[in-house]
Amino acid sequence: MAIPILTRGNHAGKEATVIETKPSDAMRGIGIVQSGSPILQQPAQPLHLPIEHDLAAAIVNDLIAAMHRVRRVHNFAKGMGIAAPQLGIGRRVAVVQPPEPDTQEITLLNPTIVARSDDEDEQYEGCLSFFDVRGKVPRPLRIEVETTSYSGELRRQQYQDGLARLIQHEIDHLDGILYTARMKPANQPIPIEQYRQTGRSWSYE
Template sequence: MTTPPTASDTMKSIGIVQEGDPVLTQLTRPFELPRDAAEAREVVAALYAAADRATAVHTFSKGIGVAAPQIGVGRRAAIVRPAEGDAIILLNPVVVEESSDTDEQFEGCLSFFDVRGKVPRPRTLRVQHQDFGGQWRTTTFTDGLARLVAHELDHLEGMLYVARMAPGTR
């Protein structure tokens, strides 16, 4: 009798890079926008395709995010699809402010989907990011959306959520 695939096996089978791959722990490179706009568009399209594949195999009631390292690309790009509302493209994002008010919730990650961990995150994040034309904008994210964005931004810094968990937490 064969063992059924784990949730992480399923994510790997749809092209999501799994824990242990060095790309997940490396700092990503920024795009030079607008010069690199064509490459940035290709990466974003690949992120949307990965999110589509993930939502085809799992329901994400709180939304989903995918960062470029999770598809094997070491660039500063991520997308977030909230449970409600439009998808968000984050190119060269930088946190410029975060609230001292935090919230601790369980998180999961497509790159090790078999476990969840309780992670403290700021309830409000202000993030500067660029559009494909190179224009900078600042967006404020709150509560659940701030959590999704913070999780993806960590991926761009080579950090997995387990590094944010309180010491001794399993």
């Protein structure tokens, strides 16, 4: 899907023109690091909390601001997330927006998955860092995640279904892993045009 951008001429009466831009180009234009950049393939460095409290807060603010920019380009019915390396910041921080409206963002500082369920499902995922395609990715349905608070305390939280999928995707980014590495060998990413015809929203009973 190309995103139309309307431009106008410099002279009165000149017709407007429409320039088609790819979704990945739109993401690049709002500051999202794109696939091929080395930082997306490197494990992010953990924060030293509470010593780096101010740095952690600044990174979280940058991520939330980036999420607002992304929403102006694309609507995310299934929720969304963004990790610090996608802004060129090699630190272990991510933010996830649950799909429910008016829900507080989930801040992940130094997140680590400490438990996974044996049962899993396979659903389509997209990535802001290569937004022209979608790919089917198998993931556990339930996870337990350990994070660090701004004050340096360790905390554990369980997540399931779509929210667990979103959080696993972002933690993968912090480990230098793109979702294509999680796909089954027989699967390949499909163009977004094809996904829009065959893909369905995540569904859990």
